[in-house]
Amino acid sequence: MKILVIEDNVELLKDIKNFLDEQGNVCEIAPNYQSAYMKAVIFPYDILVVDITLPDGTGLDIIKEVKKENIDVGIIIISAKNAVGDKVNGLEVGADDYLTKPFYLVELNARIKALYRRKVYKGSKEILFNEIRIKPGSYEVFVNNRLMNLTKKEFDIIHFFVANKNRLLTKEAIAEHLWGDHIEMVDSFNFIYTHLANLRKKITKFGGNDYIKSIYSVGYKFSE
Amino acid sequence: MNLVTKTNKYYLVFFVLLFPLMVATDFYLIRYFVSKEVDDILRHESERIIFSLKEKGAFLPSNYLFEINPLKEDSSVLNKYRDTLIYEDYANKFIPYRTYEFTTQVDSQKVRVSIHHILLEMNELVVWLFVATSLIILLLITGLFFINQVIYKWTWKPFFKNLSKVTNYDITKKNPVSLEVSNISEFQELNKIVTGLMNQVKKDFHNLKEFNENIAHEIQTPLAIIRNKMVLLLESQNLSKKELQWVKAVYQEANKLSKIGKSLTLISRIENQEFRRLNSVDIHTIVDNIVGNMEEMIQFKNLTIKVKLYPVKVKCDLILANILFTNLIKNAVQHNQEGGFIEMLLNEEKFEIINTGAISSIETAQLFNRFQRGNKVTTSLGLGLAINQKICEMYGFRLNYDLHENKHKLSLYFNTRCAF
Known part of the structure; x- marks a missing residue:
């Protein structure tokens, strides 16, 4: 691009x-x-x-x-x-x-x-990352061609991660991406932590690899 | 009290005080001159009598009733005027007379002569003169009063026109106020001063605005750079544990600073009335969207949520409405306890949000101040309610906090003027 x-x-x-x-x-x-x-x-x-x-x-x-x-x-x-x-x-x-x-x-x-x-x-393009396939138009994520059942925020998280693979995503950046500019919520970091854990579980359950790595305690990185 | 009423009031007070004084002076002056006139007549008559005694040796016939009393040779009495009452048979009562007593010689015999002048018509004269002059004074004063009113309205006209112009002056509007020109030097001076002040205020306002904009721009960009560099440092992965803590702290503080900057800028923009769009905002949809956006967070905290929304439209800025309701709902979620509940009610009159949560240590009155944090949650900036307060002030909404059975209740009353 x-x-x-x-x-x-x-x-x-x-x-x-x-x-x-x-x-x-x-x-x-x-x-x-x-x-x-x-x-x-x-x-x-x-x-x-x-x-x-x-x-x-x-x-x-x-x-x-x-x-x-x-x-x-x-x-x-x-x-x-x-x-x-x-x-x-x-x-x-x-x-x-x-x-x-x-x-x-x-x-x-x-x-x-x-x-x-x-x-x-026109939004129809799928995003591919190894066994993970994201269809942004319909908010669907497939792992090994199996549709995962994700909540809206979980979809946002994985979409955000894949778009920024190999980069450090701080908790602040993820929170702002999920809730927008003017909301600073005390619980958002816990929320992210819990939902990331869920996401990992779901992906591995579908036979996918765990790409989400915690970096120190400041954020996460999505990488192979 | 306005200028006319005030002036009229003083006018009336002075009139009430002065009028009796004027009338009294008037009365005494008239009486003085009338009695002086009578005295003159009597003196004149006495001189005529004395002259006639000297020349002809006899009393003259006189219109003035007089009596003669012989005096002892050696006694000396001064001439004098006095008021007397003389009984008149025909009227069957006492009639007031002015009397002049003088001493003269009749054939080498010393005599005391008294001459009288009736005062009846004189008193009447005094009364009529008094009434006439009093009426003239009264007419003059009321006439002056009304003339004053007209003159007053006419001369103060530019002042009142300018007053309403200055009242309607809006600092955020570009067009300057053109004050009414007057040929009265005081008004000219006032215009000069007011124009000067308005220009100064406008200049200050724009400076302040510029300063705010500069702050926003000049601080946020460096903050963005600091943040980016900190992320790069964190990504480098070569940091010791201590260094990591430092970098993390800088990153977090930079974030906080940027959020404070954004919030304060927002507050001053609201104060500057830069949000002037009046959309007919569908509050129902806004609340729905916000709750939707936080749905998973609400689930995450195990909160029970009960929402009762009626379709309500309020005239305000869409963005501000979003910020306002986001802050309210966010607070209810954020300051809630695990497994607590939130109850929302929206109707034509108000938006009400009740939630469980730890009891705040802050006084209710201070709750809306800047940088007040309830539960010492340091990640919260404490600016949310201050922003809300500003938004409410702008639209005439009323925000009310209540602690009811250990539940927090925030009620937002829409202005009846705006709600429909």
């Missing part, structure tokens, strides 16, 4: 680029409006990750330009402005998704993948 990340903070830009590169994407960067506009209009990308506040312009204008040129690209806004107006404006000019800073890189990654799937495969 070809991704252009437009973000004025160079350090954050590097973080995002490294993360996305390691996921096997081709990730290009633009730290300001000028270079972002040039790249977005000339080169074909699958996904644009756009920061609203740029030193020489606004990300909204880039989105408008791209839409004016009829370029077919998925757009995710990343903004610190957390303002409702921004979100509404962004989605109105044609962005597909909106993330408020500070976001977890794993969350951005999952959103990019989901958006890409929606755009290119």
Whole structure:
């Protein structure tokens, strides 16, 4: 997948680029409006990750330009402005998704993948990880071709894990993914712990491997 | 009390105090001049009598009733005026007279002469003069009063227009207030000051807003970077146990900081009235969605949930409504005990949520303050209810906390103006 990340903070830009590169994407960067506009209009990308506040312009204008040129690209806004107006404006000019800073890189990654799937495969594409097969469109997970009976949150967890395989998913990132931005719940870590245990049990019962590893006590990693 | 009533009140007080004084002065002045006139007449008559005695040696016929009394040679009595009552047979009563007594010589015999002038018509004159002038004073004062009212309304017109303009002034709106121009220098000055103040307030408001936005932007991005680097450190897997603890602490604190920032920004945005959309929000659906989102958490905590929702629509911002109800329901789940229960009721008047849970050590009044945490649960920020309070203030909702039979009960009363 070809991704252009437009973000004025160079350090954050590097973080995002490294993360996305390691996921096997081709990730290009633009730290300001000028270079972002040039790249977005000339080169074909699958996904644009756009920061609203740029030193020489606004990300909204880039989105408008791209839409004016009829370029077919998925757009995710990343903004610190957390303002409702921004979100509404962004989605109105044609962005597909909106993330408020500070976001977890794993969350951005999952959103990019989901958006890409929606755009290119219209959501019909299955996600494969060895014996595990996920059908995001119908919220179904198969292990060794057997349909697992999962709750909604369990599905969200495994989907999130597979989208971010080999990466550390902190409990905070998982909690925010499951419940959203403004809910910090005291019990969410216990909840995640219990449901992960359930998930492991279910997968192994269906003859799958246990890919979920606890990393120190901060989070989990889904890897072979 | 408004300006007109206040002025009128003072006007009335002064009038009530001054009018008797004016009338009394008026009365005494008139009486003084009338009696002086009578005295003058009597003195004039006495001089005529004395002159005639000197020249002709006889009393003149006089209209003024007079009596003559011989005096001893050596006695000396001063001339004097006095009021007397003389009995008149025809009227069968005493009639008031003004008397002038003077001493003169008749054929080398010293005599005391008294002349009288009737006061009847004089008293009448005094009374009529008094009534006439009092009426004129009264007319003048009431006339002045009404003229004042008209002048007052006319001259203060720009002031009242400006007053309503300033009252309706909305700092979040871009268009500036154009104050009514007046040729009265005090009003001009006031306009200048008010305009200056409004500009200053506006500037401060925008600075504050900018500061908030900057905080949100400038702090969140570094926090995101800190967080990313900490995850990278954790992923590197080469950390000693001690180092791991440090990294973990930094990661968690950065998370907390970011959440505090987000919540405080949200509060100030609500205070700045930046959420001004008035959707007709279907509360029923919102509550349903939130409960759905927490369903598994509710199961996880073994909570019994009883929900009774009637379709209710309230005019407010959809996002704020979501935050408000999420906070309320989340709290009921979060502060609940294992195997407890939650009961929700939604109707036209209110949303009520009752839940079991440990009894909070915080006073009810402080519950809605920032950074108040009930059960010393350190992962909670204590900003949820403060945010709720702000949202309620904005829409005129009322949030009420009750401890009833060891159950927490939060009631949210919708404004009758908004609910329908």
